Amino acid sequence: MAENNKKELIIIGAGPGGYAAAFKAADLGLKVCLIDPQENPGGVCLYRGCIPSKTLLHIAKLKQEAEEASEFGIKFGKPEIDIEKIRKWKDNVVSKLTEGLGQLAESRDVEFIQDKASFVSDKKIRLKESGKELSFDNLILATGSKNLELPGIEIDHEKVIDSTDALDLDDLPDSMLVIGGGYIGLEMGSAYAALGCKVSVAEMTEGFLPGTDRDLVKVFKEKHPFEEVYFNTKIEKLSAEDKKVKVELQMEGETKEKQFDKVLVAAGRKPNTASLDLDNTSIKITKNGFIEVDEKRRTTVETIYAIGDLTGEPMLAHKANYEARVAAEVIAGEKASAYDPKSIPGIVFTNPEIAWCGLTETQASEEGVEVLVLKFPWSASGRALSMGSSSGLTKLLAEPKTGRILGGGVAGKNAGSLISEISLAIEMAATTKDLSLSIHPHPTLSETIMEAAESFTGVPTHLAP
Numbered sequence: 001m002a003e004n005n006k007k008e009l010i011i012i013g014a015g016p017g018g019y020a021a022a023f024k025a026a027d028l029g030l031k032v033c034l035i036d037p038q039e040n041p042g043g044v045c046l047y048r049g050c051i052p053s054k055t056l057l058h059i060a061k062l063k064q065e066a067e068e069a070s071e072f073g074i075k076f077g078k079p080e081i082d083i084e085k086i087r088k089w090k091d092n093v094v095s096k097l098t099e100g101l102g103q104l105a106e107s108r109d110v111e112f113i114q115d116k117a118s119f120v121s122d123k124k125i126r127l128k129e130s131g132k133e134l135s136f137d138n139l140i141l142a143t144g145s146k147n148l149e150l151p152g153i154e155i156d157h158e159k160v161i162d163s164t165d166a167l168d169l170d171d172l173p174d175s176m177l178v179i180g181g182g183y184i185g186l187e188m189g190s191a192y193a194a195l196g197c198k199v200s201v202a203e204m205t206e207g208f209l210p211g212t213d214r215d216l217v218k219v220f221k222e223k224h225p226f227e228e229v230y231f232n233t234k235i236e237k238l239s240a241e242d243k244k245v246k247v248e249l250q251m252e253g254e255t256k257e258k259q260f261d262k263v264l265v266a267a268g269r270k271p272n273t274a275s276l277d278l279d280n281t282s283i284k285i286t287k288n289g290f291i292e293v294d295e296k297r298r299t300t301v302e303t304i305y306a307i308g309d310l311t312g313e314p315m316l317a318h319k320a321n322y323e324a325r326v327a328a329e330v331i332a333g334e335k336a337s338a339y340d341p342k343s344i345p346g347i348v349f350t351n352p353e354i355a356w357c358g359l360t361e362t363q364a365s366e367e368g369v370e371v372l373v374l375k376f377p378w379s380a381s382g383r384a385l386s387m388g389s390s391s392g393l394t395k396l397l398a399e400p401k402t403g404r405i406l407g408g409g410v411a412g413k414n415a416g417s418l419i420s421e422i423s424l425a426i427e428m429a430a431t432t433k434d435l436s437l438s439i440h441p442h443p444t445l446s447e448t449i450m451e452a453a454e455s456f457t458g459v460p461t462h463l464a465p
Contacts, residue, residue, distance in 0.1 A: 015043020017308035017320030018142030026108040028332035040102035060194030145269040145309035173261035185266035193225040200228040219411035343426040355419035358407030376452035394448035403432035432456035
């Protein structure tokens with residue numbers, strides 16, 4: 001094989017994990033070849049996921065807050081929804097970020113190949129478009145995940161759509177059913193509802209966000225923007241007709257028939273490995289379809305690593321970014337580097353937002369871990385009341401004897417911006433005393449974390465004994 005076909009480090013996939021690994025490896029002195037089908041780095045997160053969805057959610061939040069302002073004495077006229085302009089704004093945000101990443105790759109001398117790649121063997125890959133074969137010293141897999149399809153439901157991308165279609169915002173239907181009450185379904189459903197669509201949600205389990213702390217979910221449940229919510233519900237049959245989608249919903253032995261303009265299937269995501277031809281390698285796959293890796297993010301092939309959604313839950317961009325650093329450092333010779341986070345924050349960017357990290361109360365119960373649950377209701381927060389967000393909640397889980405912070409969560413406005421303090425406390429093995437004695441600025445929502453921590457040794461300042 002020609003010498004220019006041998007690469008020091010190949011990274012397949014240029015999402016938040018792939019491009020972060022490429023940049024870190026380049027900074028550590030490695031020659032990096034980054035492969036992705038898009039024109040610039042960014043991956044699903046920037047092109048069809050986190051960024052475009054949060055752009056729409058921000059627009060939706062502005063509209064909701066304008067409507068809520070009437071309670072404060074400010075009344076706006078009926079907002080005009082310009083779908084074309086909203087779509088252009090979203091696309092412009094995506095374009096700026098991805099082009100910026102392209103420039104960062106170029107500034108680091110990262111070789112970027114716009115193509116797809118699959119394995120020929122444990123030591124060689126083939127580019128799909130050019131047919132060119134490349135060998136490598138080391139390789140990182142970072143191809144992320146894709147939408148999970150439900151058996152018996154065909155997505156035609158017109159009336160029955162997935163989250164990628166929903167982000168294209170081709171039109172705004174009068175009514176929509178969202179199948180799935182997880183974070184993708186709630187975020188996209190909330191955005192469409194705020195823009196004027198009558199959104200209903202069908203979820204197989206007994207509530208929103210299965211597995212998430214129920215105290216936090218309760219805050220959203222009381223304020224959700226949906227027309228109808230169907231829990232413990234299965235979709236028996238779905239048929240797209242001329243102008244409507246007819247849906248049969250089965251719940252507790254009863255079948256209901258409903259019609260919607262569109263149906264959004266948001267049942268979750270699965271590892272994106274189908275096109276990699278992993279059968280040509282010695283890489284092992286878990287029973288859930290994830291790639292088996294060790295604490296160095298090394299697969300069962302010593303020179304091949306995997307990061308991000310490929311390696312298991314939680315399937316989050318910031319987890320991929322963390323794994324990217326570990327893999328790049330190990331390949332560069334920093335053998336002490338390992339994946340060992342104590343806290344990975346999760347955020348649902350609905351209105352109100354929900355965020356959590358570390359141990360949850362449900363996990364503590366299942367694992368037999370004794371915890372002290374400390375709560376501070378936002379009804380006692382001056383800042384929350386001034387923002388019209390008194391239904392929020394801040395919650396900490398602490399070790400009963402030492403007060404060490406083991407987990408926590410926040411539900412309410414800007415919860416996602418507050419969770420990092422709790423996550424840092426977990427990583428630093430901080431205690432409730434550490435949090436309560438750290439002076440928090442007044443008046444802010446961050447004070448709710450301080451006052452929840454104060455509950456460990458007494459009564460918070462703003463709660464009655």
